[in-house]
Amino acid sequence: MRGRRRRDPRETQTPDDVFAEMLLAARELLAVRSPLDAELMVSDMLGAWWGRRLRGGDVEQILGEGLVDYAAKAGTPAALTLLISVAYLGTARQAAKAEGAALALMESDVARPRWADRVGTVKPAGCYVSRDIYGDQDTVVCTFAYNGEDTHALVVVVDYNMRGMARDAWVSSQVDKLLEQARLEAAVNPMLRFEEIEPQQARALMEFAMKATRDSLSRDRRNAPRLVSDGYSAYHAFARSRIKALPPGRKRPAPPHSEAPYSRDRRAMLAAEFLASDAAENLSDPSAASRCADHIIDYGCDQDLGRPLRVSPVKCETFLLDWLPRMVMLRPAEQEAMPHALAAWVRFAGPRTGLPEQGIRATLDAVWEATARFTEAYRDPATFGLDPALVERLLPDGDLSALARRAFAFPLLQGVHGSIILDTLNPADEGDRRILLEIDHADERDRPDFDEHLAWHEEIAARLWEGDPPQMWEAAQRLLDLGHERHEVLHLLIEIAERMGDHPDELAAALADIADIPDETSP
Template identity: 80%
Template sequence: MNRRHRRHPRESQSPDEVFAEMLLASRELLAVRSPLDAELMVSDMVGAWWGRRLRGGDAEQVLGEGLVDYAAKAGSPAALTLLIALAYLGTARQAAKAEGAALALIERGVAKPRWAERLGVVKPTGCYVSRDAYGDQDTVVCTFGYRGADNDEDRHALVMVVDYNMRGIARDAWVSSHVDKLLDQARTEAGANPMLRFEEIEPQQARALLESAMKATAEYGDRRTNVPVSDSYSAYHAFARARIKALPPGRKRPAPLYSEAPYSRDRRAMLAAEFLSSDAAEHLSDPSAASRCADHIIDYGCDQDFGRPLRVSPTKCQTFLLDWLPRKVLLTPAEQEAVPYVLGAWARFAARRSGLADRGLRATLDGIWEATARFAEAYRDPTTFGLDRDLLERLLPDGDLSALARRVFAFPFLQGTHGEIKLDLLNPSDEADRRILLGIDHAGELDRPDYDEHLAWHEEIAGRLWEGDPPQLWEAAQRLLDLGHDRHDVLHVLIEIAERIGDDPEELSIALDDIADIPDEPPV
């Protein structure tokens, strides 16, 4: 498919300028004969907005609904073709607005494109999944045909890759019109590779799996991180969302391969004990460090991998060692040295328990040893930057290394003395000590009439920052700090928003997302 009309809106462009460009590009739809080509073209066009944020909300919502209004006012044949496509491909709000606007233009006599009656009128003809023996990912293939069609001209397959090493997100998507060739290739690959399995699944199961995966991708993006999807995902996002709705509903999300019942704390401890007493762990020289490392491995498998601590693969082990640990866990020097070896021993233990083939275990061990040399660079011990180990343990009693920056921001005075108070003895995770620390932070404001109420709000914000709840709170603070604003001014803006919004978590998150700068006179 030619994607020459696909352009990301420039920051300097007004919405109307963006809409005018898209309406101009929509003239190509007038010459299209196939409804499939029309759907793919419009999906590609609106995909330029996918995952972007604007002040005021999600770009797909803000610009998408604005485009509908702009096309309705234009009233041209190109505008009508765009509205008809958006009535099928848009979000629920976009689709409702686009359908109403399209009907109004049709009543005024604007000519419909020849493909309009067939747009989206599809039926599923088969659903399949290709799974690797590690349980790393599912490649889901859903095939469709247009209702009433008497040939295979517009038969097509939607292909989506679900990545379980990235919290089950939909990581890739594309469309193929070579359906039989695609299915034959998948069967041939599975037949030649014992580490692959290809099978047909119920359409209801495919829908539940893909809806969950697309939701996971959207939630990943809501964390304001770069979503690790392919370049093609955004182009096919709207098309995929619409095609998934053409599949019959009725199934809960299927569990990933090898998924087990939830692991309680006691069950996790029992599994760690079984590992440490196994033959696989007998060569580990530091039992204490090995025990703590095993706890991290099990927690990662339970909390980040759908309750699958016994699932091992080269990718999963490398992600744990080079990505999750360096971001999330404060390790002692002994644990830093031990963790690659404990992970290798865990792979041997887990492979026997899960039935992973020998070739899979060998590949996993090779992946761990390849990552071991890079682990020393990936894991930067905060103590190497001059931070005191005792201070770190007070700030990170839960070992959550990702919380360090926001907790230092919330409690900057943790060392030295203040009058007769020894700050090194105060624990910011303790409610009474926390109030003393915040009182020291506001020692110059004792004469303000609302001091107790104001300090209580600082306690509220400090507690939320400590827990990272909601994550948008620290994200908003970082944006304002990056603009050069004073820490206290930033805190006061966060307090003003929390006080104004109240207990509605969704409204609070939206309000925090909308913060772009501090007004000239910040609230106090």
């Protein structure tokens, strides 16, 4: 039995209800004594909807700009202080609207606190970075002050195991203590480095990291809560504004151990060099080791900002226990060989990037500790009761993450239909694909528009096969979760694709809206 889900009371609120609560909370702004406290409070308010998605529009426009309009109409001192802060902390559109509304209220002699004139008048004092020798993470520290007063530090943590995204941010007023602690940690820990960097370099690094966070959340909204810290949303607007206070003019600094882009030929040469090295001489199955090396190199190039030679305990664990089980179908021999090949790769790559022996040993320890869990975490499709030959037909490219959506697109792959042996048809082949879809829709042959309708099914099946756009499979899963039958889901996808026409961005957005439909049920 599936019952109705209990609604969060906030889901029944209108935007005006939310704005009224925020304006009530904004009264506290009248009591604070420093612009720093006010900016942090408003940043926390704006973070209430950061990273969320609303059906029918952009959340920053509907809620962010809506809050500005609501405050402008309220015309109270609390509303004015809120508008002054949003003019500095908001998006470009929010800031422009808030500034205009604040000026209008000030011309009407609405009272404002003395600190209001100092909002945003910060100057950078110094920028620093603390980084581990593996290249896993940078902690960027930028200090600011209001005309020499209220000195504070913005701290942003950049995670290179997550494509260089910003995963945490906070603010500290104990600047001297923070910097001294970072220096002491680097002095006693040979695996850490702490150094001062140019403000332009810090800005470029943090701008790239925050953009990487936005991109990651847009790709994986379901897992958004675990991608960033609990406090990141509260400091997001503040961090964005402080970054703009730093001087521009530098390209993003290359992450540690990065090199020129790896072409397909260069990847093959690196694999050959590894297999011929002393580090790989004890690998007993050269064929399996070669395929394992290809996966290791591809992961470093495609998922680690073009750094196949960078190794670390965290990177190796993420590769073994997260990426491989989700993305790659390994044959049994490759599953057996992978931990040994990865350990050999650590011994091969570590010295080439200058990783000290202590770091190499720690990384090897992490590989061996993860090996038992890798055996459990790696899900061979054969363990699902699927015929290996069937899996080969669905995954000719070895992309394990595609298994579910391809099986959804082509459920009839075994048995006999009339004189056709389904086991001989290849869903990756355009001609065989049409035959499979004709059999799947045999009960619709009497439709006058059958050929046109089948062409749309071919379009949807091709998109599901390729995962293009990824929002299509997300929408299909959501509709299935809501109780729709498979064929009904396909027809809904066709309806959306037909309505959007040749506009890929609009198609992706429409499908994303479907994927975000609130669930009315619970187990």
